[in-house]
Amino acid sequence: MIVKFCGLKRLVDVEMCNKLQPDMIGLIFAQSPRRVEKDIAKDMILAKSPSIKSVGVFKDQNISEVIEIATQLQLDFVQLHGREDCEYIKHLKNLGFRVIKAIEVKGQEDIKIAKRYVEIADFVLLDRPKDSSLDITKVAKLADFDYIIAGGITPENIDKYLNLNPVGIDVSSGIETEGYKDFAKMKKIIDMVNKYKVGEIENG
């Protein structure tokens, strides 16, 4: 089970992750209140444990910008949250980048769209639109392929996401308090995933 903590903005966020050891940390280069500047991102990547993979999050950005940032920061993965198509992803893959393709899920049709990327991207990520309160777990149940799940995960509701038996979970706002990453919330997520791994939370 991959655990990704996304939207880190400060060095102290990285230090908290070094203690908790999620598998991946996400740095946002798309338009967002969590967007980080390249120089700060570079320091954060240098400060992370080598065991934690770095993920750059982009949305509908010019591919040359993605390539430039991913190369300069030696990102382990690029995560694409917009309308990037198969050609865009294939181009990045041909250059040696590993890609997480995020699909905004609003209904059953989006699960079919997500499936198209299974053979092309390294991981498919099912997320809900940022302005939505949709219970994505109800729709994600319909997917018959491996996916990372995101969209509204919190320490209080994570069990219903884990019960989908996803390959990973991705959390951003649910590990924040007043806009800042919160160590206690991050630890609760890690503890819940560990419980799930040893079967203390029912598996799907």
Ligand SMILES: O=C(O)c1ccccc1N[C@@H]1O[C@H](COP(=O)(O)O)[C@@H](O)[C@H]1O
């Ligand atoms: O977190 C952001 O600000 C963000 C902005 C633009 C694209 C993606 C973003 N984050 C991704 O959103 C999901 C989870 O979000 P949340 O836990 O519901 O807040 C995850 O895939 C993040 O990588």
